[in-house]
Amino acid sequence: xxxxxxxHGSGGQLTSDLIDELIVxxxxxxxxxxxxxxxxxxxxxxxxxxxTDSFVVDPWKFPGGDIGKLAVCGTINDLCMAGGIPKYLSCxxxxxxxxxxxxLKTILHSMQQTAKNADVSIVTGDxxxxxxxxxxxxxINTAGIGILQRQTSYQYQENDVIVLSxxxxxxxxxIFMAREDIHxxxxxxxxxxxxxxxxxxxxAYDSLRILRDPTRGxxxxxxxxxxxxxxxxMELYEALLPVDPNVQTLCDLLGxxxxxxxxxxxxxxxxxxxxxxxxxxxxxxxxxxxxKITKEHPQKLYLKTKIGATRQLHKLSGQPLPRIC
Amino acid sequence: MHFSKPKRPIQLMEICGxxxxxxxxxxxxxxxxxxVKLISGPGCPVCVTPSSLIDLAYDLAQRPNTxxxxxxxxxxxxxxxxxxxxxxxxxxxxxxxxxxxxLAKENPSKNVIFLGVGFETTAPGSAIAILEAQRQxxxxxxxxxxxxxxxxxxxxxxxxxxxxxxxxxxxxHVAAIIGEQGFSFLPNQYHRPGVxxxxxxxxxxYSIELLIQMLNQDKxxxxxxxxxxxxxxxxxxxxxxxQIVFEPQDSLWRGLGNISKSGxxxxxxxxxxxxxxxxxxxxxxxxEPKGCQCASILCGQKxxxxxxxxxxxxxxxxxxxxxxxxxxxxxxxxxLYESEDLL
Numbered sequence: 028x029x030x031x032x033x034x035h036g037s038g039g040q041l042t043s044d045l046i047d048e049l050i051v052x053x054x055x056x057x058x059x060x061x062x063x064x065x066x067x068x069x070x071x072x073x074x075x076x077x078x079t080d081s082f083v084v085d086p087w088k089f090p091g092g093d094i095g096k097l098a099v100c101g102t103i104n105d106l107c108m109a110g111g112i113p114k115y116l117s118c119x120x121x122x123x124x125x126x127x128x129x130x131l132k133t134i135l136h137s138m139q140q141t142a143k144n145a146d147v148s149i150v151t152g153d154x155x156x157x158x159x160x161x162x163x164x165x166x167i168n169t170a171g172i173g174i175l176q177r178q179t180s181y182q183y184q185e186n187d188v189i190v191l192s193x194x195x196x197x198x199x200x201x202i203f204m205a206r207e208d209i210h211x212x213x214x215x216x217x218x219x220x221x222x223x224x225x226x227x228x229x230x231a232y233d234s235l236r237i238l239r240d241p242t243r244g245x246x247x248x249x250x251x252x253x254x255x256x257x258x259x260x261m262e263l264y265e266a267l268l269p270v271d272p273n274v275q276t277l278c279d280l281l282g283x284x285x286x287x288x289x290x291x292x293x294x295x296x297x298x299x300x301x302x303x304x305x306x307x308x309x310x311x312x313x314x315x316x317x318x319k320i321t322k323e324h325p326q327k328l329y330l331k332t333k334i335g336a337t338r339q340l341h342k343l344s345g346q347p348l349p350r351i352c
Numbered sequence: 353m354h355f356s357k358p359k360r361p362i363q364l365m366e367i368c369g370x371x372x373x374x375x376x377x378x379x380x381x382x383x384x385x386x387x388v389k390l391i392s393g394p395g396c397p398v399c400v401t402p403s404s405l406i407d408l409a410y411d412l413a414q415r416p417n418t419x420x421x422x423x424x425x426x427x428x429x430x431x432x433x434x435x436x437x438x439x440x441x442x443x444x445x446x447x448x449x450x451x452x453x454x455l456a457k458e459n460p461s462k463n464v465i466f467l468g469v470g471f472e473t474t475a476p477g478s479a480i481a482i483l484e485a486q487r488q489x490x491x492x493x494x495x496x497x498x499x500x501x502x503x504x505x506x507x508x509x510x511x512x513x514x515x516x517x518x519x520x521x522x523x524x525h526v527a528a529i530i531g532e533q534g535f536s537f538l539p540n541q542y543h544r545p546g547v548x549x550x551x552x553x554x555x556x557x558y559s560i561e562l563l564i565q566m567l568n569q570d571k572x573x574x575x576x577x578x579x580x581x582x583x584x585x586x587x588x589x590x591x592x593x594x595q596i597v598f599e600p601q602d603s604l605w606r607g608l609g610n611i612s613k614s615g616x617x618x619x620x621x622x623x624x625x626x627x628x629x630x631x632x633x634x635x636x637x638x639x640e641p642k643g644c645q646c647a648s649i650l651c652g653q654k655x656x657x658x659x660x661x662x663x664x665x666x667x668x669x670x671x672x673x674x675x676x677x678x679x680x681x682x683x684x685x686x687x688l689y690e691s692e693d694l695l
Contacts, residue, residue, distance in 0.1 A: 034669055041669055207447065281447075282373065282425075282680065334353075334553045336379025338689050344668035345428065 038243020039343030065109035074175035076111030081168040089205040091216030095137035098167040107226035108238045111173030118152035119168040124159040177230040179237045181257040187320040192294040194271040199288030215273040220292030234299040244343040247286040263318035361387040368523030369396030369680025376689035378553035391652035392682035399674040406431030421452035422467045425678045449481035456493035469498045472529045476590035479597035494627035504614035519563040520546040524578040531586025545572035607647035646673035656686040
């Protein structure tokens with residue numbers, strides 16, 4: 028393949044291929060190769076966590092948030108998922124000529140409010156403007172530094188369980204509805220949220236193995252990434268998967284699978300079952316145990332379906348497109 | 353769930369792509385008795401549309417002041433001359449024909465052309481859009497009819513030599529329009545049972561059990577387990593609207609060839625909105641990509657894993673044939689949801 032396709036940005040198989048075959052080999056170093064959400068850097072006093080993310084969401088404003096909130100939550104969440112307590116962010120804006128200043132103010136205010144709520148400061152930044160029609164309104168990159176609180180790893184134990192902190196797919200579904208101007212009865216908001224408090228609750232448990240936020244590619248793709256470098260397999264239980272009824276309706280209508288829709292404020296954690304039960308009670312918001320780690324079928328993810336059958340789940344393939352009927 | 357034991361090995365065809373996906377997604381095949389086999393039929397509208405449509409649509413999109421509207425899953429189909437319609441700025445994803453009509457009103461300087469693939473399910477909505485275009489005198493909206501009817505295709509399948517289909521899981525959505533009566537030809541003309549089924553795995557399991565029972569008793573009939581939606585006479589308002597706007601015409605099916613009176617074209621009084629006539633377009637031709645077995649798969653003669661391209665070069669990211677492109681295609685369903693070591 029000679030050209031970048033949209034699917035290279037979907038968070039699925041082609042994204043993995045691009046990272047593994049091109050980006051990591053080019054920049055190869057000890058901090059990069061683990062490919063967690065953030066790198067852990069040596070520092071005389073503390074271990075630092077460092078992460079970056081770019082945001083190109085279209086439309087920039089969506090039910091439940093905007094690109095500013097998303098850009099701050101996204102990097103804060105990546106730092107938390109790497110076991111860090113986020114402290115400082117940078118903010119690089121790439122704005123298309125003609126973008127309204129009032130809209131930019133809305134976005135910056137939303138960034139500041141989100142950062143303040145998480146006790147994080149935006150301390151450096153950059154602004155570039157690109158010519159009219161050479162971009163899509165506004166793109167934001169944020170990078171962030173946090174202090175390492177908890178070292179996590181892929182060292183699972185058999186019968187560890189997987190906790191999901193809330194209903195899956197709300198962000199992906201709400202963006203799709205906003206983009207395609209679809210209206211359904213009932214309110215469907217993005218789950219875009221800062222995970223700092225929830226992550227800190229999870230980090231308090233000794234049995235916590237790892238934390239991840241299931242963004243692009245959804246819960247299924249993220250779960251595969253969590254086991255593909257380990258010696259274990261994973262099973263999810265369809266009957267236990269939390270899905271918002273509005274998201275389910277949209278999926279039924281358009282042929283999407285909630286397991287592959289992005290979340291922007293949900294956390295997956297792997298830990299022992301007793302701790303997981305306590306954590307779910309603390310987290311509330313529909314946090315649930317959705318599956319378990321197994322020695323059978325290493326590096327493969329299976330779903331036990333509601334009718335008692337079993338099927339393998341794969342990484343997201345291609346962008347979800349609405350089907351005809 | 354315990355199934356009745358079939359008296360002989362049987363093959364059942366699900367005609368609807370949404371059934372194919374539900375079966376694959378729920379892992380339902382792994383629960384069936386060994387001697388009951390499900391095969392996927394030509395019920396995904398994207399899959400049965402010849403790939404020459406993509407070349408025709410691509411060329412059409414190059415004309416000045418043109419906006420092409422399409423359902424999302426048509427965009428990834430590879431053409432013969434061109435890679436696909438994906439990424440062309442003048443191609444817009446629409447969820448219904450009415451969306452395309454709205455786009456035409458918002459862009460009066462553009463010719464807005466809707467790629468009208470689908471079966472009896474999408475035909476009424478398209479007919480309403482065309483009647484609205486007439487009522488509001490919208491002259492820049494055009495419908496490229498690729499609509500197909502289910503019955504002629506099933507008849508063609510059953511009249512093929514060595515046909516292997518013992519019974520049918522009938523499509524719930526199509527039946528909502530044409531009613532139980534729309535499938536009575538199965539027992540009456542072909543001595544085959546059919547069950548009109550909903551799309552939850554439980555609906556499908558129950559429908560399969562009824563098919564096994566009818567086959568065991570050799571009493572083929574049409575039964576309806578989707579009575580909450582499907583009525584014996586169907587949706588007569590929708591049927592009437594289809595008849596006002598459309599008339600049967602011969603139509604080319606991928607895998608099945610040309611089938612007499614199996615398509616729907618705009619009647620003469622609506623030709624102002626007929627893209628075929630307005631843009632003087634050539635008829636579609638049936639050219640398959642080399643090695644692609646979609647044609648045999650759509651007829652239930654082969655399974656996806658019997659195609660040499662399946663999982664080797666033909667994958668959801670880089671599809672060769674339409675059954676891999678559409679999320680409802682038999683190959684995509686098999687690739688995404690069926691694991692060889694479990695089935």
